[in-house]
Amino acid sequence: MAHTNTARETLIDLLHGVERFNTEVFPQNRDLFASLAESQSPDTLFIACADSRVNPSMITQTQPGDLFVLRNIGNIVPAYGEMLGGVSSAIEYAVSALKVSHIIVCGHSNCGAMKALLDPQASHLDKMPTVASWLRNAEAARAVLEATDAGPATVRSLSEQNVQLQIAHLRTHPAVAAGLARGTLTLQGWFYDIASGEVVVLDETSRTFIHVDEAIAKLRAQQASDATA
Amino acid sequence: MAHTNTARETLIDLLHGVERFNTEVFPQNRDLFASLAESQSPDTLFIACADSRVNPSMITQTQPGDLFVLRNIGNIVPAYGEMLGGVSSAIEYAVSALKVSHIIVCGHSNCGAMKALLDPQASHLDKMPTVASWLRNAEAARAVLEATDAGPATVRSLSEQNVQLQIAHLRTHPAVAAGLARGTLTLQGWFYDIASGEVVVLDETSRTFIHVDEAIAKLRAQQASDATA
Amino acid sequence: MAHTNTARETLIDLLHGVERFNTEVFPQNRDLFASLAESQSPDTLFIACADSRVNPSMITQTQPGDLFVLRNIGNIVPAYGEMLGGVSSAIEYAVSALKVSHIIVCGHSNCGAMKALLDPQASHLDKMPTVASWLRNAEAARAVLEATDAGPATVRSLSEQNVQLQIAHLRTHPAVAAGLARGTLTLQGWFYDIASGEVVVLDETSRTFIHVDEAIAKLRAQQASDATA
Amino acid sequence: MAHTNTARETLIDLLHGVERFNTEVFPQNRDLFASLAESQSPDTLFIACADSRVNPSMITQTQPGDLFVLRNIGNIVPAYGEMLGGVSSAIEYAVSALKVSHIIVCGHSNCGAMKALLDPQASHLDKMPTVASWLRNAEAARAVLEATDAGPATVRSLSEQNVQLQIAHLRTHPAVAAGLARGTLTLQGWFYDIASGEVVVLDETSRTFIHVDEAIAKLRAQQASDATA
Amino acid sequence: MAHTNTARETLIDLLHGVERFNTEVFPQNRDLFASLAESQSPDTLFIACADSRVNPSMITQTQPGDLFVLRNIGNIVPAYGEMLGGVSSAIEYAVSALKVSHIIVCGHSNCGAMKALLDPQASHLDKMPTVASWLRNAEAARAVLEATDAGPATVRSLSEQNVQLQIAHLRTHPAVAAGLARGTLTLQGWFYDIASGEVVVLDETSRTFIHVDEAIAKLRAQQASDATA
Amino acid sequence: MAHTNTARETLIDLLHGVERFNTEVFPQNRDLFASLAESQSPDTLFIACADSRVNPSMITQTQPGDLFVLRNIGNIVPAYGEMLGGVSSAIEYAVSALKVSHIIVCGHSNCGAMKALLDPQASHLDKMPTVASWLRNAEAARAVLEATDAGPATVRSLSEQNVQLQIAHLRTHPAVAAGLARGTLTLQGWFYDIASGEVVVLDETSRTFIHVDEAIAKLRAQQASDATA
Numbered sequence A, B, C, D, E, F: 001m002a003h004t005n006t007a008r009e010t011l012i013d014l015l016h017g018v019e020r021f022n023t024e025v026f027p028q029n030r031d032l033f034a035s036l037a038e039s040q041s042p043d044t045l046f047i048a049c050a051d052s053r054v055n056p057s058m059i060t061q062t063q064p065g066d067l068f069v070l071r072n073i074g075n076i077v078p079a080y081g082e083m084l085g086g087v088s089s090a091i092e093y094a095v096s097a098l099k100v101s102h103i104i105v106c107g108h109s110n111c112g113a114m115k116a117l118l119d120p121q122a123s124h125l126d127k128m129p130t131v132a133s134w135l136r137n138a139e140a141a142r143a144v145l146e147a148t149d150a151g152p153a154t155v156r157s158l159s160e161q162n163v164q165l166q167i168a169h170l171r172t173h174p175a176v177a178a179g180l181a182r183g184t185l186t187l188q189g190w191f192y193d194i195a196s197g198e199v200v201v202l203d204e205t206s207r208t209f210i211h212v213d214e215a216i217a218k219l220r221a222q223q224a225s226d227a228t229a
């Protein structure tokens, strides 16, 4: 059947990609991979959407070993409670076992999960009960947007609101709360715009998203202030 | 404080990486990203460990838009049931909404989750109750290894067994079962060895892992046989 | 009230049945029951529907002490996960404590649970939310049938598909997976047709149901082959 | 391997039993099975332990079609709540769809589940976490026994207490509560002694177990009193 | 904004009330509060609705230290099971740690939770999914009322039925079952009528609600009978 | 038995209290209760510990009808998620149906729940598994305290930290998030000291607890600033 063979072709392509990685890319990074063979020590837990257009290592221009990466639909972090699953365990592992210094929650433009939350009918959410149930973890973001009458809610506004909510959820996890209290952990919210390639960073004081250079400047200022103190 | 400033430095580095992506990498891929701005249509759902040394797009040499990526500790897929979370919803979304043709479960060498399962004490699993609870989804893999007296269980054997188990779990999800019955979906198990950069592929008939070129040959043979039929 | 008295009569009938058992049947089996008084060691865990027309010991012509019997609507085995109840505990007990050698999942014709899954409206499933929720454990069977366009789905096709699914679910239970790996446990799917009294057996290789004599022949062939090896 | 062949032999025996049923037993009951082929209308939901020595139809000397049978370890009925599984759905189905008139909960002597509850260590309950969790549904029975200092708790006392508890749990299910209020449903607790073949019946007024003939006499008296009224 | 200032005013009023408590009421009870500063030993666990018109200490004319008070919507006690939350933990704490002698479940007239259960549409229950889910714990009370054709169900009838159900749920909790068996714990159901200020008490024998003086007389009679015995 | 009669006496005392309420207190408030008979419209949801020494209406010097009161051990608010119970439903009802303007979470001195969290062994928490599980909702507060090396953690510090955590949990509830965004809801954390009768109020800006008069002054200042704007 033609269709099946087309599908099979994409699988073969993937496997050819693996061969290319093995023969062309790996040799150039042999030392890096050798040093990583027996352990990892990433500084950052990066939580992103499963969306195929979001590539954490590309966006951050990082190498294998740099980012511990958690991905699900909608870059969601269920609040800590009695029902603990894949996200909660990854957070616990990243903070307690790997002792990461940062957790970044990265939303993105044109997110299918956010679109489904904003317009369940157009997204046929009734046909996807498990997705609908998962998106309850972003429900408070939708409720906030609906409550503020600042024009029609957009996917982008919802994504940004959702990043803020998931950061709030992160704080309910004991390991995160302890890391923040101890000053050994920082949380940061990002929003990545696919069309422009731009990332903006959540400024928790103003609760707005600022440009990367501004975010860097703020961190530098904090460093200077700490150095003086 | 020195420690905090070091940590802050890695965060600033990440943000500099973002700037580099934006000024150097993005312009070279402007057309690709423009074409992806309003939608995605990935062929493959790729399920991998959150481990920082595993980079799905690098291993497969794919571009943004190619892989819908789900990552958690231990590349685990809870079986379908009453307790449905991030993994189940991503599977439902990938199969029902994105209509992917393939699902790949990719284990890897030196996996911290598998090490914790194999030796809970050495891994201080008692201090990470949420991780311990999550790893129950891989418990049947450990039980199999313990049952077969083929020498001491190793992290690699467990990882391979775990890939087989998670493939079995995938089949319990209605959307996956339907796709398999319809012939529009294929499942594949991979194991990635960090030290050698090599990927081996689970052959479901022999229940062993085979080399990529062999896997390609098998797929080509199926294509030929289908074309004749 | 007449109605109540009719109902009471059936209860009295049951109690008279008990007296008959005690005075007529028990004495003939006194030795058997004496030998069973202090312990049981059944070889088989038999999982069947609660349906009143299915009588495991009658179908298999076995005696008290032979079958450990688990019955619920739809002869369902939830996959192993975080939500573990009556079925999971019975499997764990049968395999770990009783060390049974076989687990048989037995579906049957004209099954009310399968009819409800196939036609929720005609079965008034909306009035039985708990049943509806329980049948999600058979949802993948329904999805498979709907996906394959081999004519209209029938209760029998669904029951057979369901037996296959529940066998797959069994494999996700650690104790079962270990037993299979060790070679000390076998799984078998059956379908019992009430009208003809016939049982057919799932052949896992061909994924079809075969006659009992054929199933016996296959087992005999395996015995011979093992004896030679 | 000898062991495997022995095990296989018991499976072959079961299949031979099926053939015997088909050729010898079924023909004698052809009319009964023909009348049952398209529907069932049992009067009673019978809830018993999965124990291989307990055979509901034998004990009650009933025919196929008479008893809707639910079996799990410990003849347990979880109270109605948010976590609803196989037992709750079978109750809902039996009462709402089949409109049974009676529910019998039947405990038995030498019950492994009760032994495990009474002496977790001797029963290696720590190796069976799912069983341990399931037995929490009988915990209140154990607590009552421990609270009353009437000599050392025995498996029999616990089984009887457990039957009373599960009857109380039954009353928390809406369908059961409604049936009781309407007068269309009766509940009865039984205890079956394997060694003597005797069944005793829970008298809810005195909260003691009475002989079958006494239970029949009480029902007859109620009938007479109703007829007069 | 006027509205916000009005709201703020009620908050300021509350804080003024606190000041009044501190300067006027507290000094009069200084000795009582001093004696309570380091420990509590209440005799009674009082379970009431969150309704603003129900004031347990006012109704019973008790002092701080007398009642351990649990309040939620509908004065509900989920039956003991696998899903244990705030109510179950408070019961366990009250009985096991505080060793209370009594548990009182107090329903009341015009209860919003009961109205929502009786008429979900008028109460917009579809907009409050969490409330709807919580009220499943009172579903058996509604089912009983619907089953008995004693005229249209009223909020009062449902509240009384609900008190009976929650008392039944209490009995499924191991700590409660043990306390009852030991004779160290009594359960009592109350119904409080806001309009008349009257409380009636559930008489478990007759399953009706009786006046307070009658309830006292019954307790006195039991005391006398115990003293004689 | 003496013991039982003593216990019965306290129950009779409670009932005498009810009679006193009915004959002495109710008549003085007849008009208030008449006006409340058919509806309630409290401005505030007050969340307090079940502790017998905490009396919300006394502390705030409020009347029946003023406070919608939720009480459980530890004045805990589980974060919004998939497991929703008594607290979540009460919040939903208070905000969506009653449209309260304020939610106050009130901790207190010498809290048994906080003591159990701080010293599980001394509190015999191992004997109270349900309480232990419920206290996981306060675990992040304990983790914070343990992380900050500001001397030994005290029950008071933990209670204050816990109030802050539960306020954070409140924000994860959609109805609360929407109310906050709309400006129609305010949250406030309180700590009540039993020995001194003093209440201090959480200042969210400084994350410290301030005196009531200071809290009033801040609210007045906000009113003035709003009036000017």
Ligand SMILES: [Zn+2]
Residues within 6 Å of the ligand: A049, A050, A051, A073, A074, A075, A108, A110, A111, A112, A113, A114
């Ligand atoms: Zn997305």
Ligand SMILES: [Zn+2]
Residues within 6 Å of the ligand: B049, B050, B051, B073, B074, B075, B108, B110, B111, B112, B113, B114
């Ligand atoms: Zn890994």
Ligand SMILES: [Zn+2]
Residues within 6 Å of the ligand: C049, C050, C051, C073, C074, C075, C108, C110, C111, C112, C113, C114
């Ligand atoms: Zn059936």
Ligand SMILES: [Zn+2]
Residues within 6 Å of the ligand: D049, D050, D051, D073, D074, D075, D108, D110, D111, D112, D113, D114
């Ligand atoms: Zn048993």
Ligand SMILES: [Zn+2]
Residues within 6 Å of the ligand: E049, E050, E051, E073, E074, E075, E108, E110, E111, E112, E113, E114
């Ligand atoms: Zn109420």
Ligand SMILES: [Zn+2]
Residues within 6 Å of the ligand: F049, F050, F051, F073, F074, F075, F108, F110, F111, F112, F113, F114
């Ligand atoms: Zn407290």
